[in-house]
Amino acid sequence: MIPQIRAATHTTARSALLRAGAYSTPRATVMMTNHRRYLALAANRTPASSTSKRSYSNTATSAQSEKETITKLLYNIGSRKEVEQYLRHFSSVESQKFAVIKVGGAVLTDELDTLASALTFLNRVGLYPIVLHGAGPQLNKLLEGAGVIPDYHDGIRITDDKTLEIARKVFMSENLKLVEALEKMGTRARPLPGGIFTAEYLDKERYGYVGKITGVNKEAIQSSIRAGALPILTSLAETPAGQILNVNADVAAGELARVLEPLKIVYLNEKNGLYNGDTGKKIDVINLDEEYDELLKQPWVKYGTKLKIKEIKELLDHLPRSSSVAIISAGHLHKELFTDSGAGTLIRRGFKLFKHQSVDQLDKDRLRKILEAEDPEVKAGRTSVSSFLHALENSKGGFKAYGDEPYEVLAVVRNDDGKGSGVPSLEKFVASKSAILNNVTDNVWALLSKDYPSLTWVVDQNDENKGWHFDKADGSFNKNGKILFWKGLDSVDTVESVVSRFVNEQSQANVDAATSKTGAFADGQRRGFSTFSSTSPFRTGGRRMYSTAGPVKKIGLIGARGYTGQELIRIVNNHPNLEIAYVSSRELEGKPLEGYTKHPVTYVNLSAEQVKEKTQSGEVDAWILALPNGVCKPFVEAVESVEEGKKMVLCDLSADHRFTDTWTYGLPEFNRAKLPGATRISNPGCYATGSQLAIRPLLAHLSGNPSIFGVSGYSGAGTKPSPNNDVNHLRDNLIPYSLTNHIHEREVSHQLGHEVHFMPHVAPYFQGINLTVNMPLNKTMTAADIREIYEQAYDGEKLVHVVKNIPLVKENAGHHFVKVGGFGVHSSGKRVVVVATIDNLLKGAATQAVQNLNISLGLDEYTGIPLD
Template structure:
C-alpha cells in the first residue's frame, strides 16, 4: 500500500484556517442579490481550495463532480460519535461543499448516544451477531435520539448559511430482518430518492437518519452503514465517504494509514493478511460487495472529518481510498504493441528526444527485454527495459483525468513486483514529481532533473552513472538526498551478528533457539561464567563455545566492528559495566545496538522502551539502546492500555507466574517442594514492575505478584475503575480494534484465556471481559508466556526492528 504524496500531506495543517472564513460568506436566501452573493461565496471558497491543492486539481475535480446530477455527487455517512465530538468540524466541511454548489447526501447514526441513554436508564444493550436487538422501548428511545441528533446537525449547518432539509422518514423502506431474534430491526428493501431530489432541487442539503419503515408504517432500526450503502446503490454517486475518527484504515504491519486499495488487484491478497480480521475484515467485505454493484466511477473514501476537502479536491487525497480498480495490460513484444495500436502511448515518452519517433523507439525495443504496462484508461503507461543489468523506466505517462492516478498506482505496484531493482528520472517541473518522491527509495538532484530509484543503493547508482549518459544524466551530479532502504533489500547482505551476555538462564536458552531459527542472524558470542569452554549444543548454524566475556573484552570486540547487536540477559544491577564498555566504544565509532533484558534501563529516558505494540515502531527502528520490558509489565500494559483514557481510580493487577519467573538460582519461589499445592505471594508493595507499569501508562496502578507450581506462563486478572460505562461487546470490540494489526496479541472475547494454553507460545491472550456498573469497573484477564513474549520473543522483535528487519522475522507462528 502506498501513502499520500509527501509534499501535499504536509499541507494538511492548512485546513484549519481555511474553514474559519466560511460562515462570513452567508447566502441570503431572500435577497434579490442571491445569485451574486452565491457566486461571490463560491469564488471565495474556490480560492481557499487552491491552498489545499493546485489550481489544476481543484478545477479538475470541481468539473468532475458537477458533471453528474447533484444527488450523484456523494453520499456521506456520519457516525454518532462524529456529531457528538466533531460537530463544528463536520459542519464547516459540509458548508464548504454547499457553498461550492455541491450537495452531498448525509446519512447519520446515533449508536454511542443510544448506548449512553440505555445505560443511564439501567438497560443492558443486547447484541446478536453484532446487531443491536431493538425492542419497543429501545426503538422509542432511538427514534427520539435520531430526531435530536438530526436537528443538532441541521441547526449547526444553518448557522453557517446552509439551507438544510432533515429527512427522518419516507426514504428507507424495510422488512423485519428477523423479528423473533432482533425484534424491531429492519432490512432495507427499497429506497425512495424523491424526497432527496426535491430537497436538492430546492437548494437544500438533505440530512437523513437511518430509520426505516415498513409498508404498514412501522418504524424499524437500521444500521447507518447499511443504510448508507443501500442509498448509494440507488443514487450511484461518484463518492461514498465514511467519516472515521482514525482517519482511514490502518495497515497492520507499519501502523500507517493505507492510502489506496485497488480491489481488483489487491482484495484477495489483503484478505489473506493475518492482521485483516474482526471489524476491518467485515468492513472491507461490505465495501467490496457494495462497489461490485456500482459503476466503475464510484469510489469509497474512509477519512477524518478534517480531511474532507483534501480527499475530494486533490490527487493525493487523504485517508483510505477504495476503488474497484482494473487490471493493467502487460505487453512484452513489439508486434502486440502494433496490433493493439498502443504506439500513441510512446508519443509521450521522454525517450523520443533520443530516438526521434515512436517507430524508431519500437525498433530499439525489439533488441532488448522490455515490458509495456498500460493502464485501463489507455492514457497511462510505462515502458521498463533492462540496460547494462539495470532496469529503467523510460516514462510514466499520465493523462488528465483523475482516474489515471489509479492506473499509475497499479502500474507502479506491478513494476515493483516484476523488477524489484530499477530507476527512472523526471524533470523538476514535472507535476508528478511529488508522487515520484513518495514512491522512490532514493534520489539524486541534477541541474534540471531528478534521478529516482528503488531496490538500489547510492553506491550502485554512482558507479553506474557512466551507463546513464543516454538518459541525460551528469556523472558529476552531487548526491542530494537518499531515503531509507527497505528491509527486504537490506536482508540480502551478510547476516547480522549477535552477542549474548548471560546465556545460562531460561531466557538465554529461549533466545538461542530463536536466533538459531532466524534467517539473518548469526550468534557470534555467548557468555556464561558457569559454562565457559563448553560448546553450545543447542545452536546448529555453526560451532559456538561459551566464553566468559568481561566489559574489557566487549570494548575490544566493539572496536573491531564485528557485532551488530548485543543482548544483555543479566540480573538487575549487573548490566551496567557491559553497557558502559559498549558506550565507550561508540565514542570511537562503534555502532552496535543493545537490547537489555534487565530492569536497569527501563526508567532511563535515554533508552527506548521496547514494547513494539504500544511504542512508536519508528523510534525502535532508529534506536541503538533498547530496554526490554518486564514480563508482568508487558501483560499489564497490554491489558490496560486501550482503557487508559477512561481510568477513574487505581487499577488493581493480580498476577500469578510459573516458577521459571524466579530464575535458576535456588529459592523458595522455585522450590517445587514449597510450591506443591501452594501459591506464594511476594513483593506485595513496591514491586519494580508496579513502578514500570505506572510510568509507561502515565497512571498509578497497584500490583500484587504471586508464584505457583507450574513452570512457565503468567495468569493475570486486572480490575480497572472507569469513568465510562461499556457493554462486554463494546469492550471486546475496543480491544480487537486496538490490537487488530498486532500479530502477537489475540483478543478472545468474553472467554477468559487459560495459562496452560499460552505456555510455549509467542503471544499474549486477552479475554474474560466483564463490566460491573455499580461502581463502573471492568475485569480483564491476560495470559503471557513469561519466557517468550515476556522476554525472549519481545527481545527478538526489538532486535529485528533495530537492525532493519521485519519485526516478526524468525518468530514462529
Template sequence: MLANKMLAIRPAVRRAIVTQSRRAISAPQALARCPARLTATTTYTSSSQFRSYSRPADPQFSTRSTVVQLLSNIGSKREVQQYLSHFTSVSSQQFAVIKVGGAIITEHLQTLSSALAFLNHVGLYPVVVHGAGPQLNKMLEDAGVEPHFEDGIRVTDGKTLALARKLFLEENLKLVEELENMGVRARPITTGVFSADYLDKEKYNLVGKINSVDKKPIEAAIEAGCLPILTSMAETPEGQVLNVNADVAAGELARALQPLKIVYLAEKGGLFNGDTGEKISVINLDEEYDHLMTQWWVRHGTRLKIKEMKELLSDLPRTSSVAIIHPADLQKELFTDSGAGTMIRRGNKVHIKSSLSEFEDLAALKEVLIRDREGLDAKATVDRYVEGLKDRPFKAYFDEPMDALAVVLPQQDSTFAHLATFTITKAGWLTNVADNVFTSIKKDFPKLVWTVKADDENLTWFFDKADGSLSRDGDVLFWYGLEDGDEVKQLVLEFTKNGRQMFGDYNLEARLHRAAQAALNIGKGGQQKRSYSTYRTNALQSYRMGNQGASGRRSYSTTNPNPPLGEKNISNTRPSKVALIGARGYTGQALINLINAHPNMDLRHVSSRELAGKKLEGYDKREIIYENLSPDDVRRMASNGDIDCWVMALPNGVCKPFVDAVDQGAQKGGLIVDLSADYRFDSSWTYGLPELVNRSTIARATRIANPGCYATAAQIGIAPLVPYLAGQPTVFGVSGYSGAGTKPSPKNDVKILTNNIVPYSLTDHIHEREISSQLGTSVAFIPHVAVWFQGIHHTISLPLKEEMSSRDIRNLYQDRYAGEKLVKIVGEPPLVKDIAGRHGVEIGGFAVHSSGKRVVICATIDNLLKGAATQCLQNMNLALGYSEYEGIPLE
C-alpha cells in the same frame, strides 16, 4: 434537470479559480473564519493585483470563488479544478453519499458542518446519512434499559425504538441547525426514503432489512438547493418504524444513487496496516483483495468492512470509490491526489506482457501509443517504435481498458532499467491507475531511471515516485533504488554530459530511444493528464520514499518492495509440512482434526511412543503411521528441511531435547509451537495469545509458547479491568477431567469425580504464575476438576479501586474485544455445556457488589480447543503466513 443545473454552474466554478493565497490555512479553519455570505469578491487583473468590490452581483458566486481559492491551499488549483469537473460531471445526488457516525456529531459537529459547507459552497450536494450509536447507548443507560446485542446487531424492542427515534430526530436537527448557522440550506429527511422488512423479528425484534430506496425526497431537497440530511430509520409497508444500521443504510443508499464517492467519516480517519502501523491510503480491490485478505491483521471488523466495501463497489460503476476519512480531512481526501484517509476502489488489475506476440491486438497497442502524439508523422513514428521492440527485451504494464500503459526496457550492461514509455488518460489519473502500474513496475525492477520534461504538469507525481532527481536544460532525470554512491555519481555525470541521449551510452539503441521519445513525448498529454499538488523547482533532490507526510503520495495496503530484514511473508499459499511430537493425548487428537480440515497444512509425521507402528485414524490427506521419533531423528529431519512447523504436545518438562534438536539441525530455523509450560516464562520465546499479544509479534516468531487453558480464559477474563484493580483478583476454576490428561489419576477417574468436585494445587499452581506474569499483576488461582469431560468454568472476583456499574464494566469488555471472533461477551454467566466443542471464550456475569467496588465475572473455554489446539492453530497460521482463522470453524 438536476444534471443541467450542475452543468450550468461549472463555467462559474472554473472562472472562480484564482491565484492561490499566500497564506495557507486548513479548509475547516478558513470556513470558520468566513461569514455565511461573503460581501466581497476577488478577481484577478492583468496587473496581478487583487481587487475587492463592495457589492458583488452574485453573493453565492462570491462565496464559491473564495472557497475554491481556499481549497487551493490544500492542493493545487489544477487539482481542485480537475476534481470539481469530475464531481460535477454527474447529477447532483450522484456526487457523494456521506455516512456520519454518531460520535462524529457529538465530538466533531463544527468540523463536520464546515466540511459539508465547503462542498456545498462549490456547488456540490452530498447526501448525508447519520447514525447515533454512542448517544443511544448513553440514553438507554440513563433510562435504565439494558442494551442487548446479537451478532453485533442491537436487539430493538419497543422502548428502545422509541428512545432511538427521539434521539435520531434530535441529532438530525442538531446537524441541520449547525449547517443553517453556517449559511448552508439543509433539509432534514427522517422518513420516506428507506422501506424495509423485518430482518428477523423473532431474533432482533424491531430491526429492519432495507428492500427499497425512494430517491424522490432526496432529489426534491437538492432541487430546492438544500443538503439532504437523512436518518437511518426505515418503515415497513404498514408504517412500522424499524431501526437500521447506519452503515447498511449508507450502502443501500449508494446502490440506489450510484454516486462517485461513498464517504465514511470516522474518528480514526482510515484503515491501518497492522505490520507498519501506518494508515493505508489506497486499496485496489481488483489487484489486492485476495492478497489483502490473507494478511494476519485483516481480521474482525477490518475484514468485514473490506468485504462489505468490495460487495458494495461491485454494484457501482468502476469510477466509484469508498473513502474512510476524518471530517477535518474531507477536503484533502476529495480534492488532492495524496488524499488523507483510506480510499478503497475496484481499480483495474495490471497486466504484464514481455513480448509483442502476447498482445492480441497490436493495432490497439499502437492506438494507445499514438494518443499522446501530435503531428502527421505520429503513426509512422509509433510503427518504428513498436518494430524496435521486437529486437530487445521489454516489459509492458497496462490495465484492462489501457487507460495506463508503461514500457520498461532493461539495460544490458547496467543494474537499472529505463522507463521508456508512460502514457495515461484522464480516466486513468482519476482512478489512480498510474499508481497501480508504478507499484507493479517497482516489484519487478528494484532500480529504475527515467526522464521527464521540466515543464510537465505532472512533474510532482514523478518526484513522489523517485529517490532522487537532477534537472538539466529543460529535462529532469529521475531514479529510484540506486543506493551506491558511485552508481548515482556516474548516472548524474552521464546525464549532465549527454542529457536524455545518455541512454544510448548504456547500450540502449539510440535510434529506438529517439523514436520513442519523439513518438511518445513522455509526460505530455494535454487534457489527458492529471495535475498534482506541489511543483518542485530545478534542483538535485534526493530523498527516501515511504513517508506520506513528506512526499504527499499515497501508500498502499500490502505492497512492500523492500520489507524489513527478517520480515515474514504473510501471504503464504504453499502447504506447510507439520510434525506433531506427542500425539497420544486429547490435545494432540484435537489438533490432528483441525489440521485435517486445514487447506494449507500437511501433516507429515506424528510421534507417540505408545502408539508407534499403528495407523493414524481420522486423517484423510495421506496415510500416516505413528512413529517414536527421537531427538536425533528430529535433528536429522530439521537439517534436511523436511518440516516447516514442529508442534510439541508433550508433558511438562520433557520438551527441551526435541527443541534443542531442531535448533541444532536447522540453525534455529523452522517454527516450533510448544503446548507445554516449558517455555512460557522464557523471554526468547513469544507467548502466543493473539487476543492479548501483538499479532505482528506472533507473525514474526519462530518459537511460540502456547498458553495454558486455564490461563487463557483467566487472562481474557481479567485483562480489560487490570487498570481498575484495587487488589489481587481471585480465580476459582473448574475443569472437565480431560484437562488432567490420559494418564490414569484421581483427577480423571470418573468414579471419584461422580457427585464430586476435586480441588488440587490450591496455591502456587503454575497457571497462577503464568496468569500473573502475563497480566503484570498478582492473581490468585484455585483449580478444581469435575466430572464432565471437556470445558472450563472460571468465577473471577475482582476488587475495584473506584465504583463502577455492571454496564460500565460490560462496555469495557465489549469495547476491548470488539471484532474478536473467538471472544464472545454475553449477559448471563456462561455455561460449560454451551462452550464444550466450540472454539472460543465466553465472558459474562458482570455482577457488581452493592459497594460498587467489587465485580464477579464468569468465563468459559473448551480446554482442548481454544485452551490448546485451536489456539495452537491460530499461532501456526499467523507464523506460517496464513489467515489467522484458516481451518478454524467460526460460528
C-alpha cells in the same frame, strides 16, 4: 492529475482523483479552528457564533465571488492545481452523485461544529453531499436511562417496541441538531428523518422492528438539492404499510450508494481510518482487486474489521470502478476530498497489474486498442502497432511491458537505452482517461520502479504535466523543447554521458528538421528516439501557449554561446512575433545556429561598428546583449551614436546597467509600468530576481536585514571552465563563494532600498536556484497572515506561483516561473523563513528578457512564454 506516491501498509500509490484526507499540521489547526471566521469573512458577515443569520445574495455574481473566495481558502490544504482539478471532477457528475457521507453518532456528539464546518465548505464550492447519520451512542444512553438493556444478535440490534419508540425520538433530535448547526453557518439543509427508505422486515421473530431496505426514494433527495439544501437523512425506513423499521446506518449508506452510484462513499468516524492490528499504523490505501484475499488472511483482520472490509468489497464490486470508499474523520474531510496526499483510509477496487518480458505474453488485441486510441505516434501514422511489436521482438537488450489487465495503461521499458550507456529507457507510457482518473498510472509506475531503480525518459517541454515527471525524477536537462529526465543514476559521469547523448540527438534532430522539405518531421519535431509526447496520458487538456497577433520584430543577439543565449534562442524559436536576424559569437562564427528552425541563421562575429550599421539601417528592432559583465559598453555606445538611436531597444543581461537610473530595471512584477516603450532595459540577475520576489511583499513588515542563503546549479557559473562548474570538483560537494559584497547582494539592496545579506553557493546539479530567506518581522504574524500577503501581492502574476509547501529546485528546473512558499514562522511570531526557487537560465535570465521585450515592443507580456 499529477499525484504523489505515498507509502502505505497495503498500497503503492494514492488515488489520483478519488482520494480523500486530513489537514496537515500546524496549518490544520488554524484552518479547523477558524472555519467559521473564514466563512464569515467570505460572506461579509459576523461569525456564526453571533445571533445574526447569513444574508444570501440573489445575484449569480455574488455567489460566484463567494465560491472563488472559499476555493482560495481550500488552497491552504493543497495546491491550486489539486483543488481545482478535484472541483472539476466532482462537479462533472449530477449533484446527487458527488458523495454519500455516513456520519457516526459519536461524530454528532463530539465533533458537531467541525462536521458542520466541513459540510459548509463543500456546499460553498457548489457541492451537495448526501449526509446520512446514525445515533448509536445516543440511543444506548437513553435506553440505559429507560431501563432497557441493548440486545444484539449477529451484530444487529434487536429492536422491540420500546427501543423503536426511543430510536425515533433520538434520530429526529440528532437530525435536527445537525440541520440547525448547518443553518447557523448559513448553509441551507433539509431534515429528512424518514420517507427515504422502503423496507421489509429482516426477520421479525428474530430481530423485531429491523428492516431490510428494498427501495430508495431518490426524488426526495433530488428535490432537496434542487432547492439548494443539503439533504440530511437518518437510517429509519418504512414498510409499504407505513410501519417504521430500524436499519443499520452503514447498511443504509451502502444501499443509498448502490442506487445513486456516487464518486465517493465516505464513512466518518473518530479514528480517522482503519489501522493495521500488528503495526498500529493507519492503513493508507486498500486496492481490493490486488489485496483483498491476502488481507483477509491477516490475523488482525477479524470481527468488525473483517465484516467492514467484506461489506465494502461487496458494495464496490457492484459500483463503477470510479467509485471509492474513504474512512476518515470529520476534521480531515477537506484534504481527503481535495488533495492527492489524503489522510484517512481509501478503499477502492484497484487494478491487477501485469509484467511481461516477451511479445508472446502480451494480449495483442488489447495492446492494439490502447495504442490506436492513445499513442500519438500510432494515431499520427508515424509508426504502426505492427512495427512497434516487431521492434520489441528484436530488441537486443530485451524489454519489460507493464500494465493492468484491461490494458487501460501500457508502459514499456527497454533494459538498455540502446545507446551504450547501460541505463534502461522508458520507451512508451500510454493510458486511457479512465486509468488516469483511477490512478492506475501511478500503480504501474510504482511496479516498474521496483524493477528499474535507474531509468531515463524524455518529455515534451510543452507537456502541461511536467510537474509529475519532475516529481518522479532525480534530475533533468532541457534542450530544444524536450526534457530529459533521469532517476537512480549513481554518478555524475553517468549523468554527463546520458545528457551528452541527449544533446547530440537533439542537435541532429534540428539539423534534420531544418533540411527536411516535407513529411511528418518538417516542423522541427522529429524524434530520433521514443519518448513521452506532448499528449502524455497525464494531460488534462490543451492550453493557450501565447498570442499570435501582432507584427514580427527582428532580434539581434550578441553573445549567444552561453547557456542563457541558448535558452533565448529556444524561446524566440517558439515565439510568434520575434525572429532572429543576427546572432553573434566570436567562437562560433561561421557555424549554423542550432535549435532555431524558422529560417537558416549562421553565427557571425559582429563588431561594434557593424552593430551601428545594422541599427542605422533598421534591420534590427531590438538588441539582446548576453555578454559577461563589463563587456557590452562598445555595443551600447555604437547604438546610441546613431541618430534617433534611442528608439532602438537594448536589453542588457549583464550587471552593467542595473545601478544606472537612465536604464529601466526589468523586473516586470514590480516595474511593469515603466517598461512599455522602454528602450534601455537592464535585465535583473537570477539570484536578484528570486530574492526580490521572496522579500518585497514583506518589505513594510521588516525589523532588520534579511539573510539569503542561495544555492545555484553549476550552469550559473557559465561555460568558462572554473572550479565552480567543474563536475569533479562539485561531486559530493557544496561550494560557498563571494560570501560578502556579491554583485547580487548589492543589486537586491539597491532595488529594495533595504540592505540584505547574501551567501551564494554552487551545487552539483546543472540548472535551478534555491533561495532560503530569513527575515525579522516588526510585528507578530502567523504563517497564514504571511501567505495571504504573498497571495495578494502576486495575484494575477502568471510567472510567480505562491505555494503552501517548501518549493524544490527539481520541481522548478525547466520552468519559466518562480515558486515562493514554505512560510515557516518562528514560535515568537517575529521571524519568518521564505523559500523561493527559480530557474537561473529562464525566469532568472532568458524568459525575463523576453518578458521585458514583449512589454517594451508593445506585445502581450507573456507572448511566447509557456505558462505552465
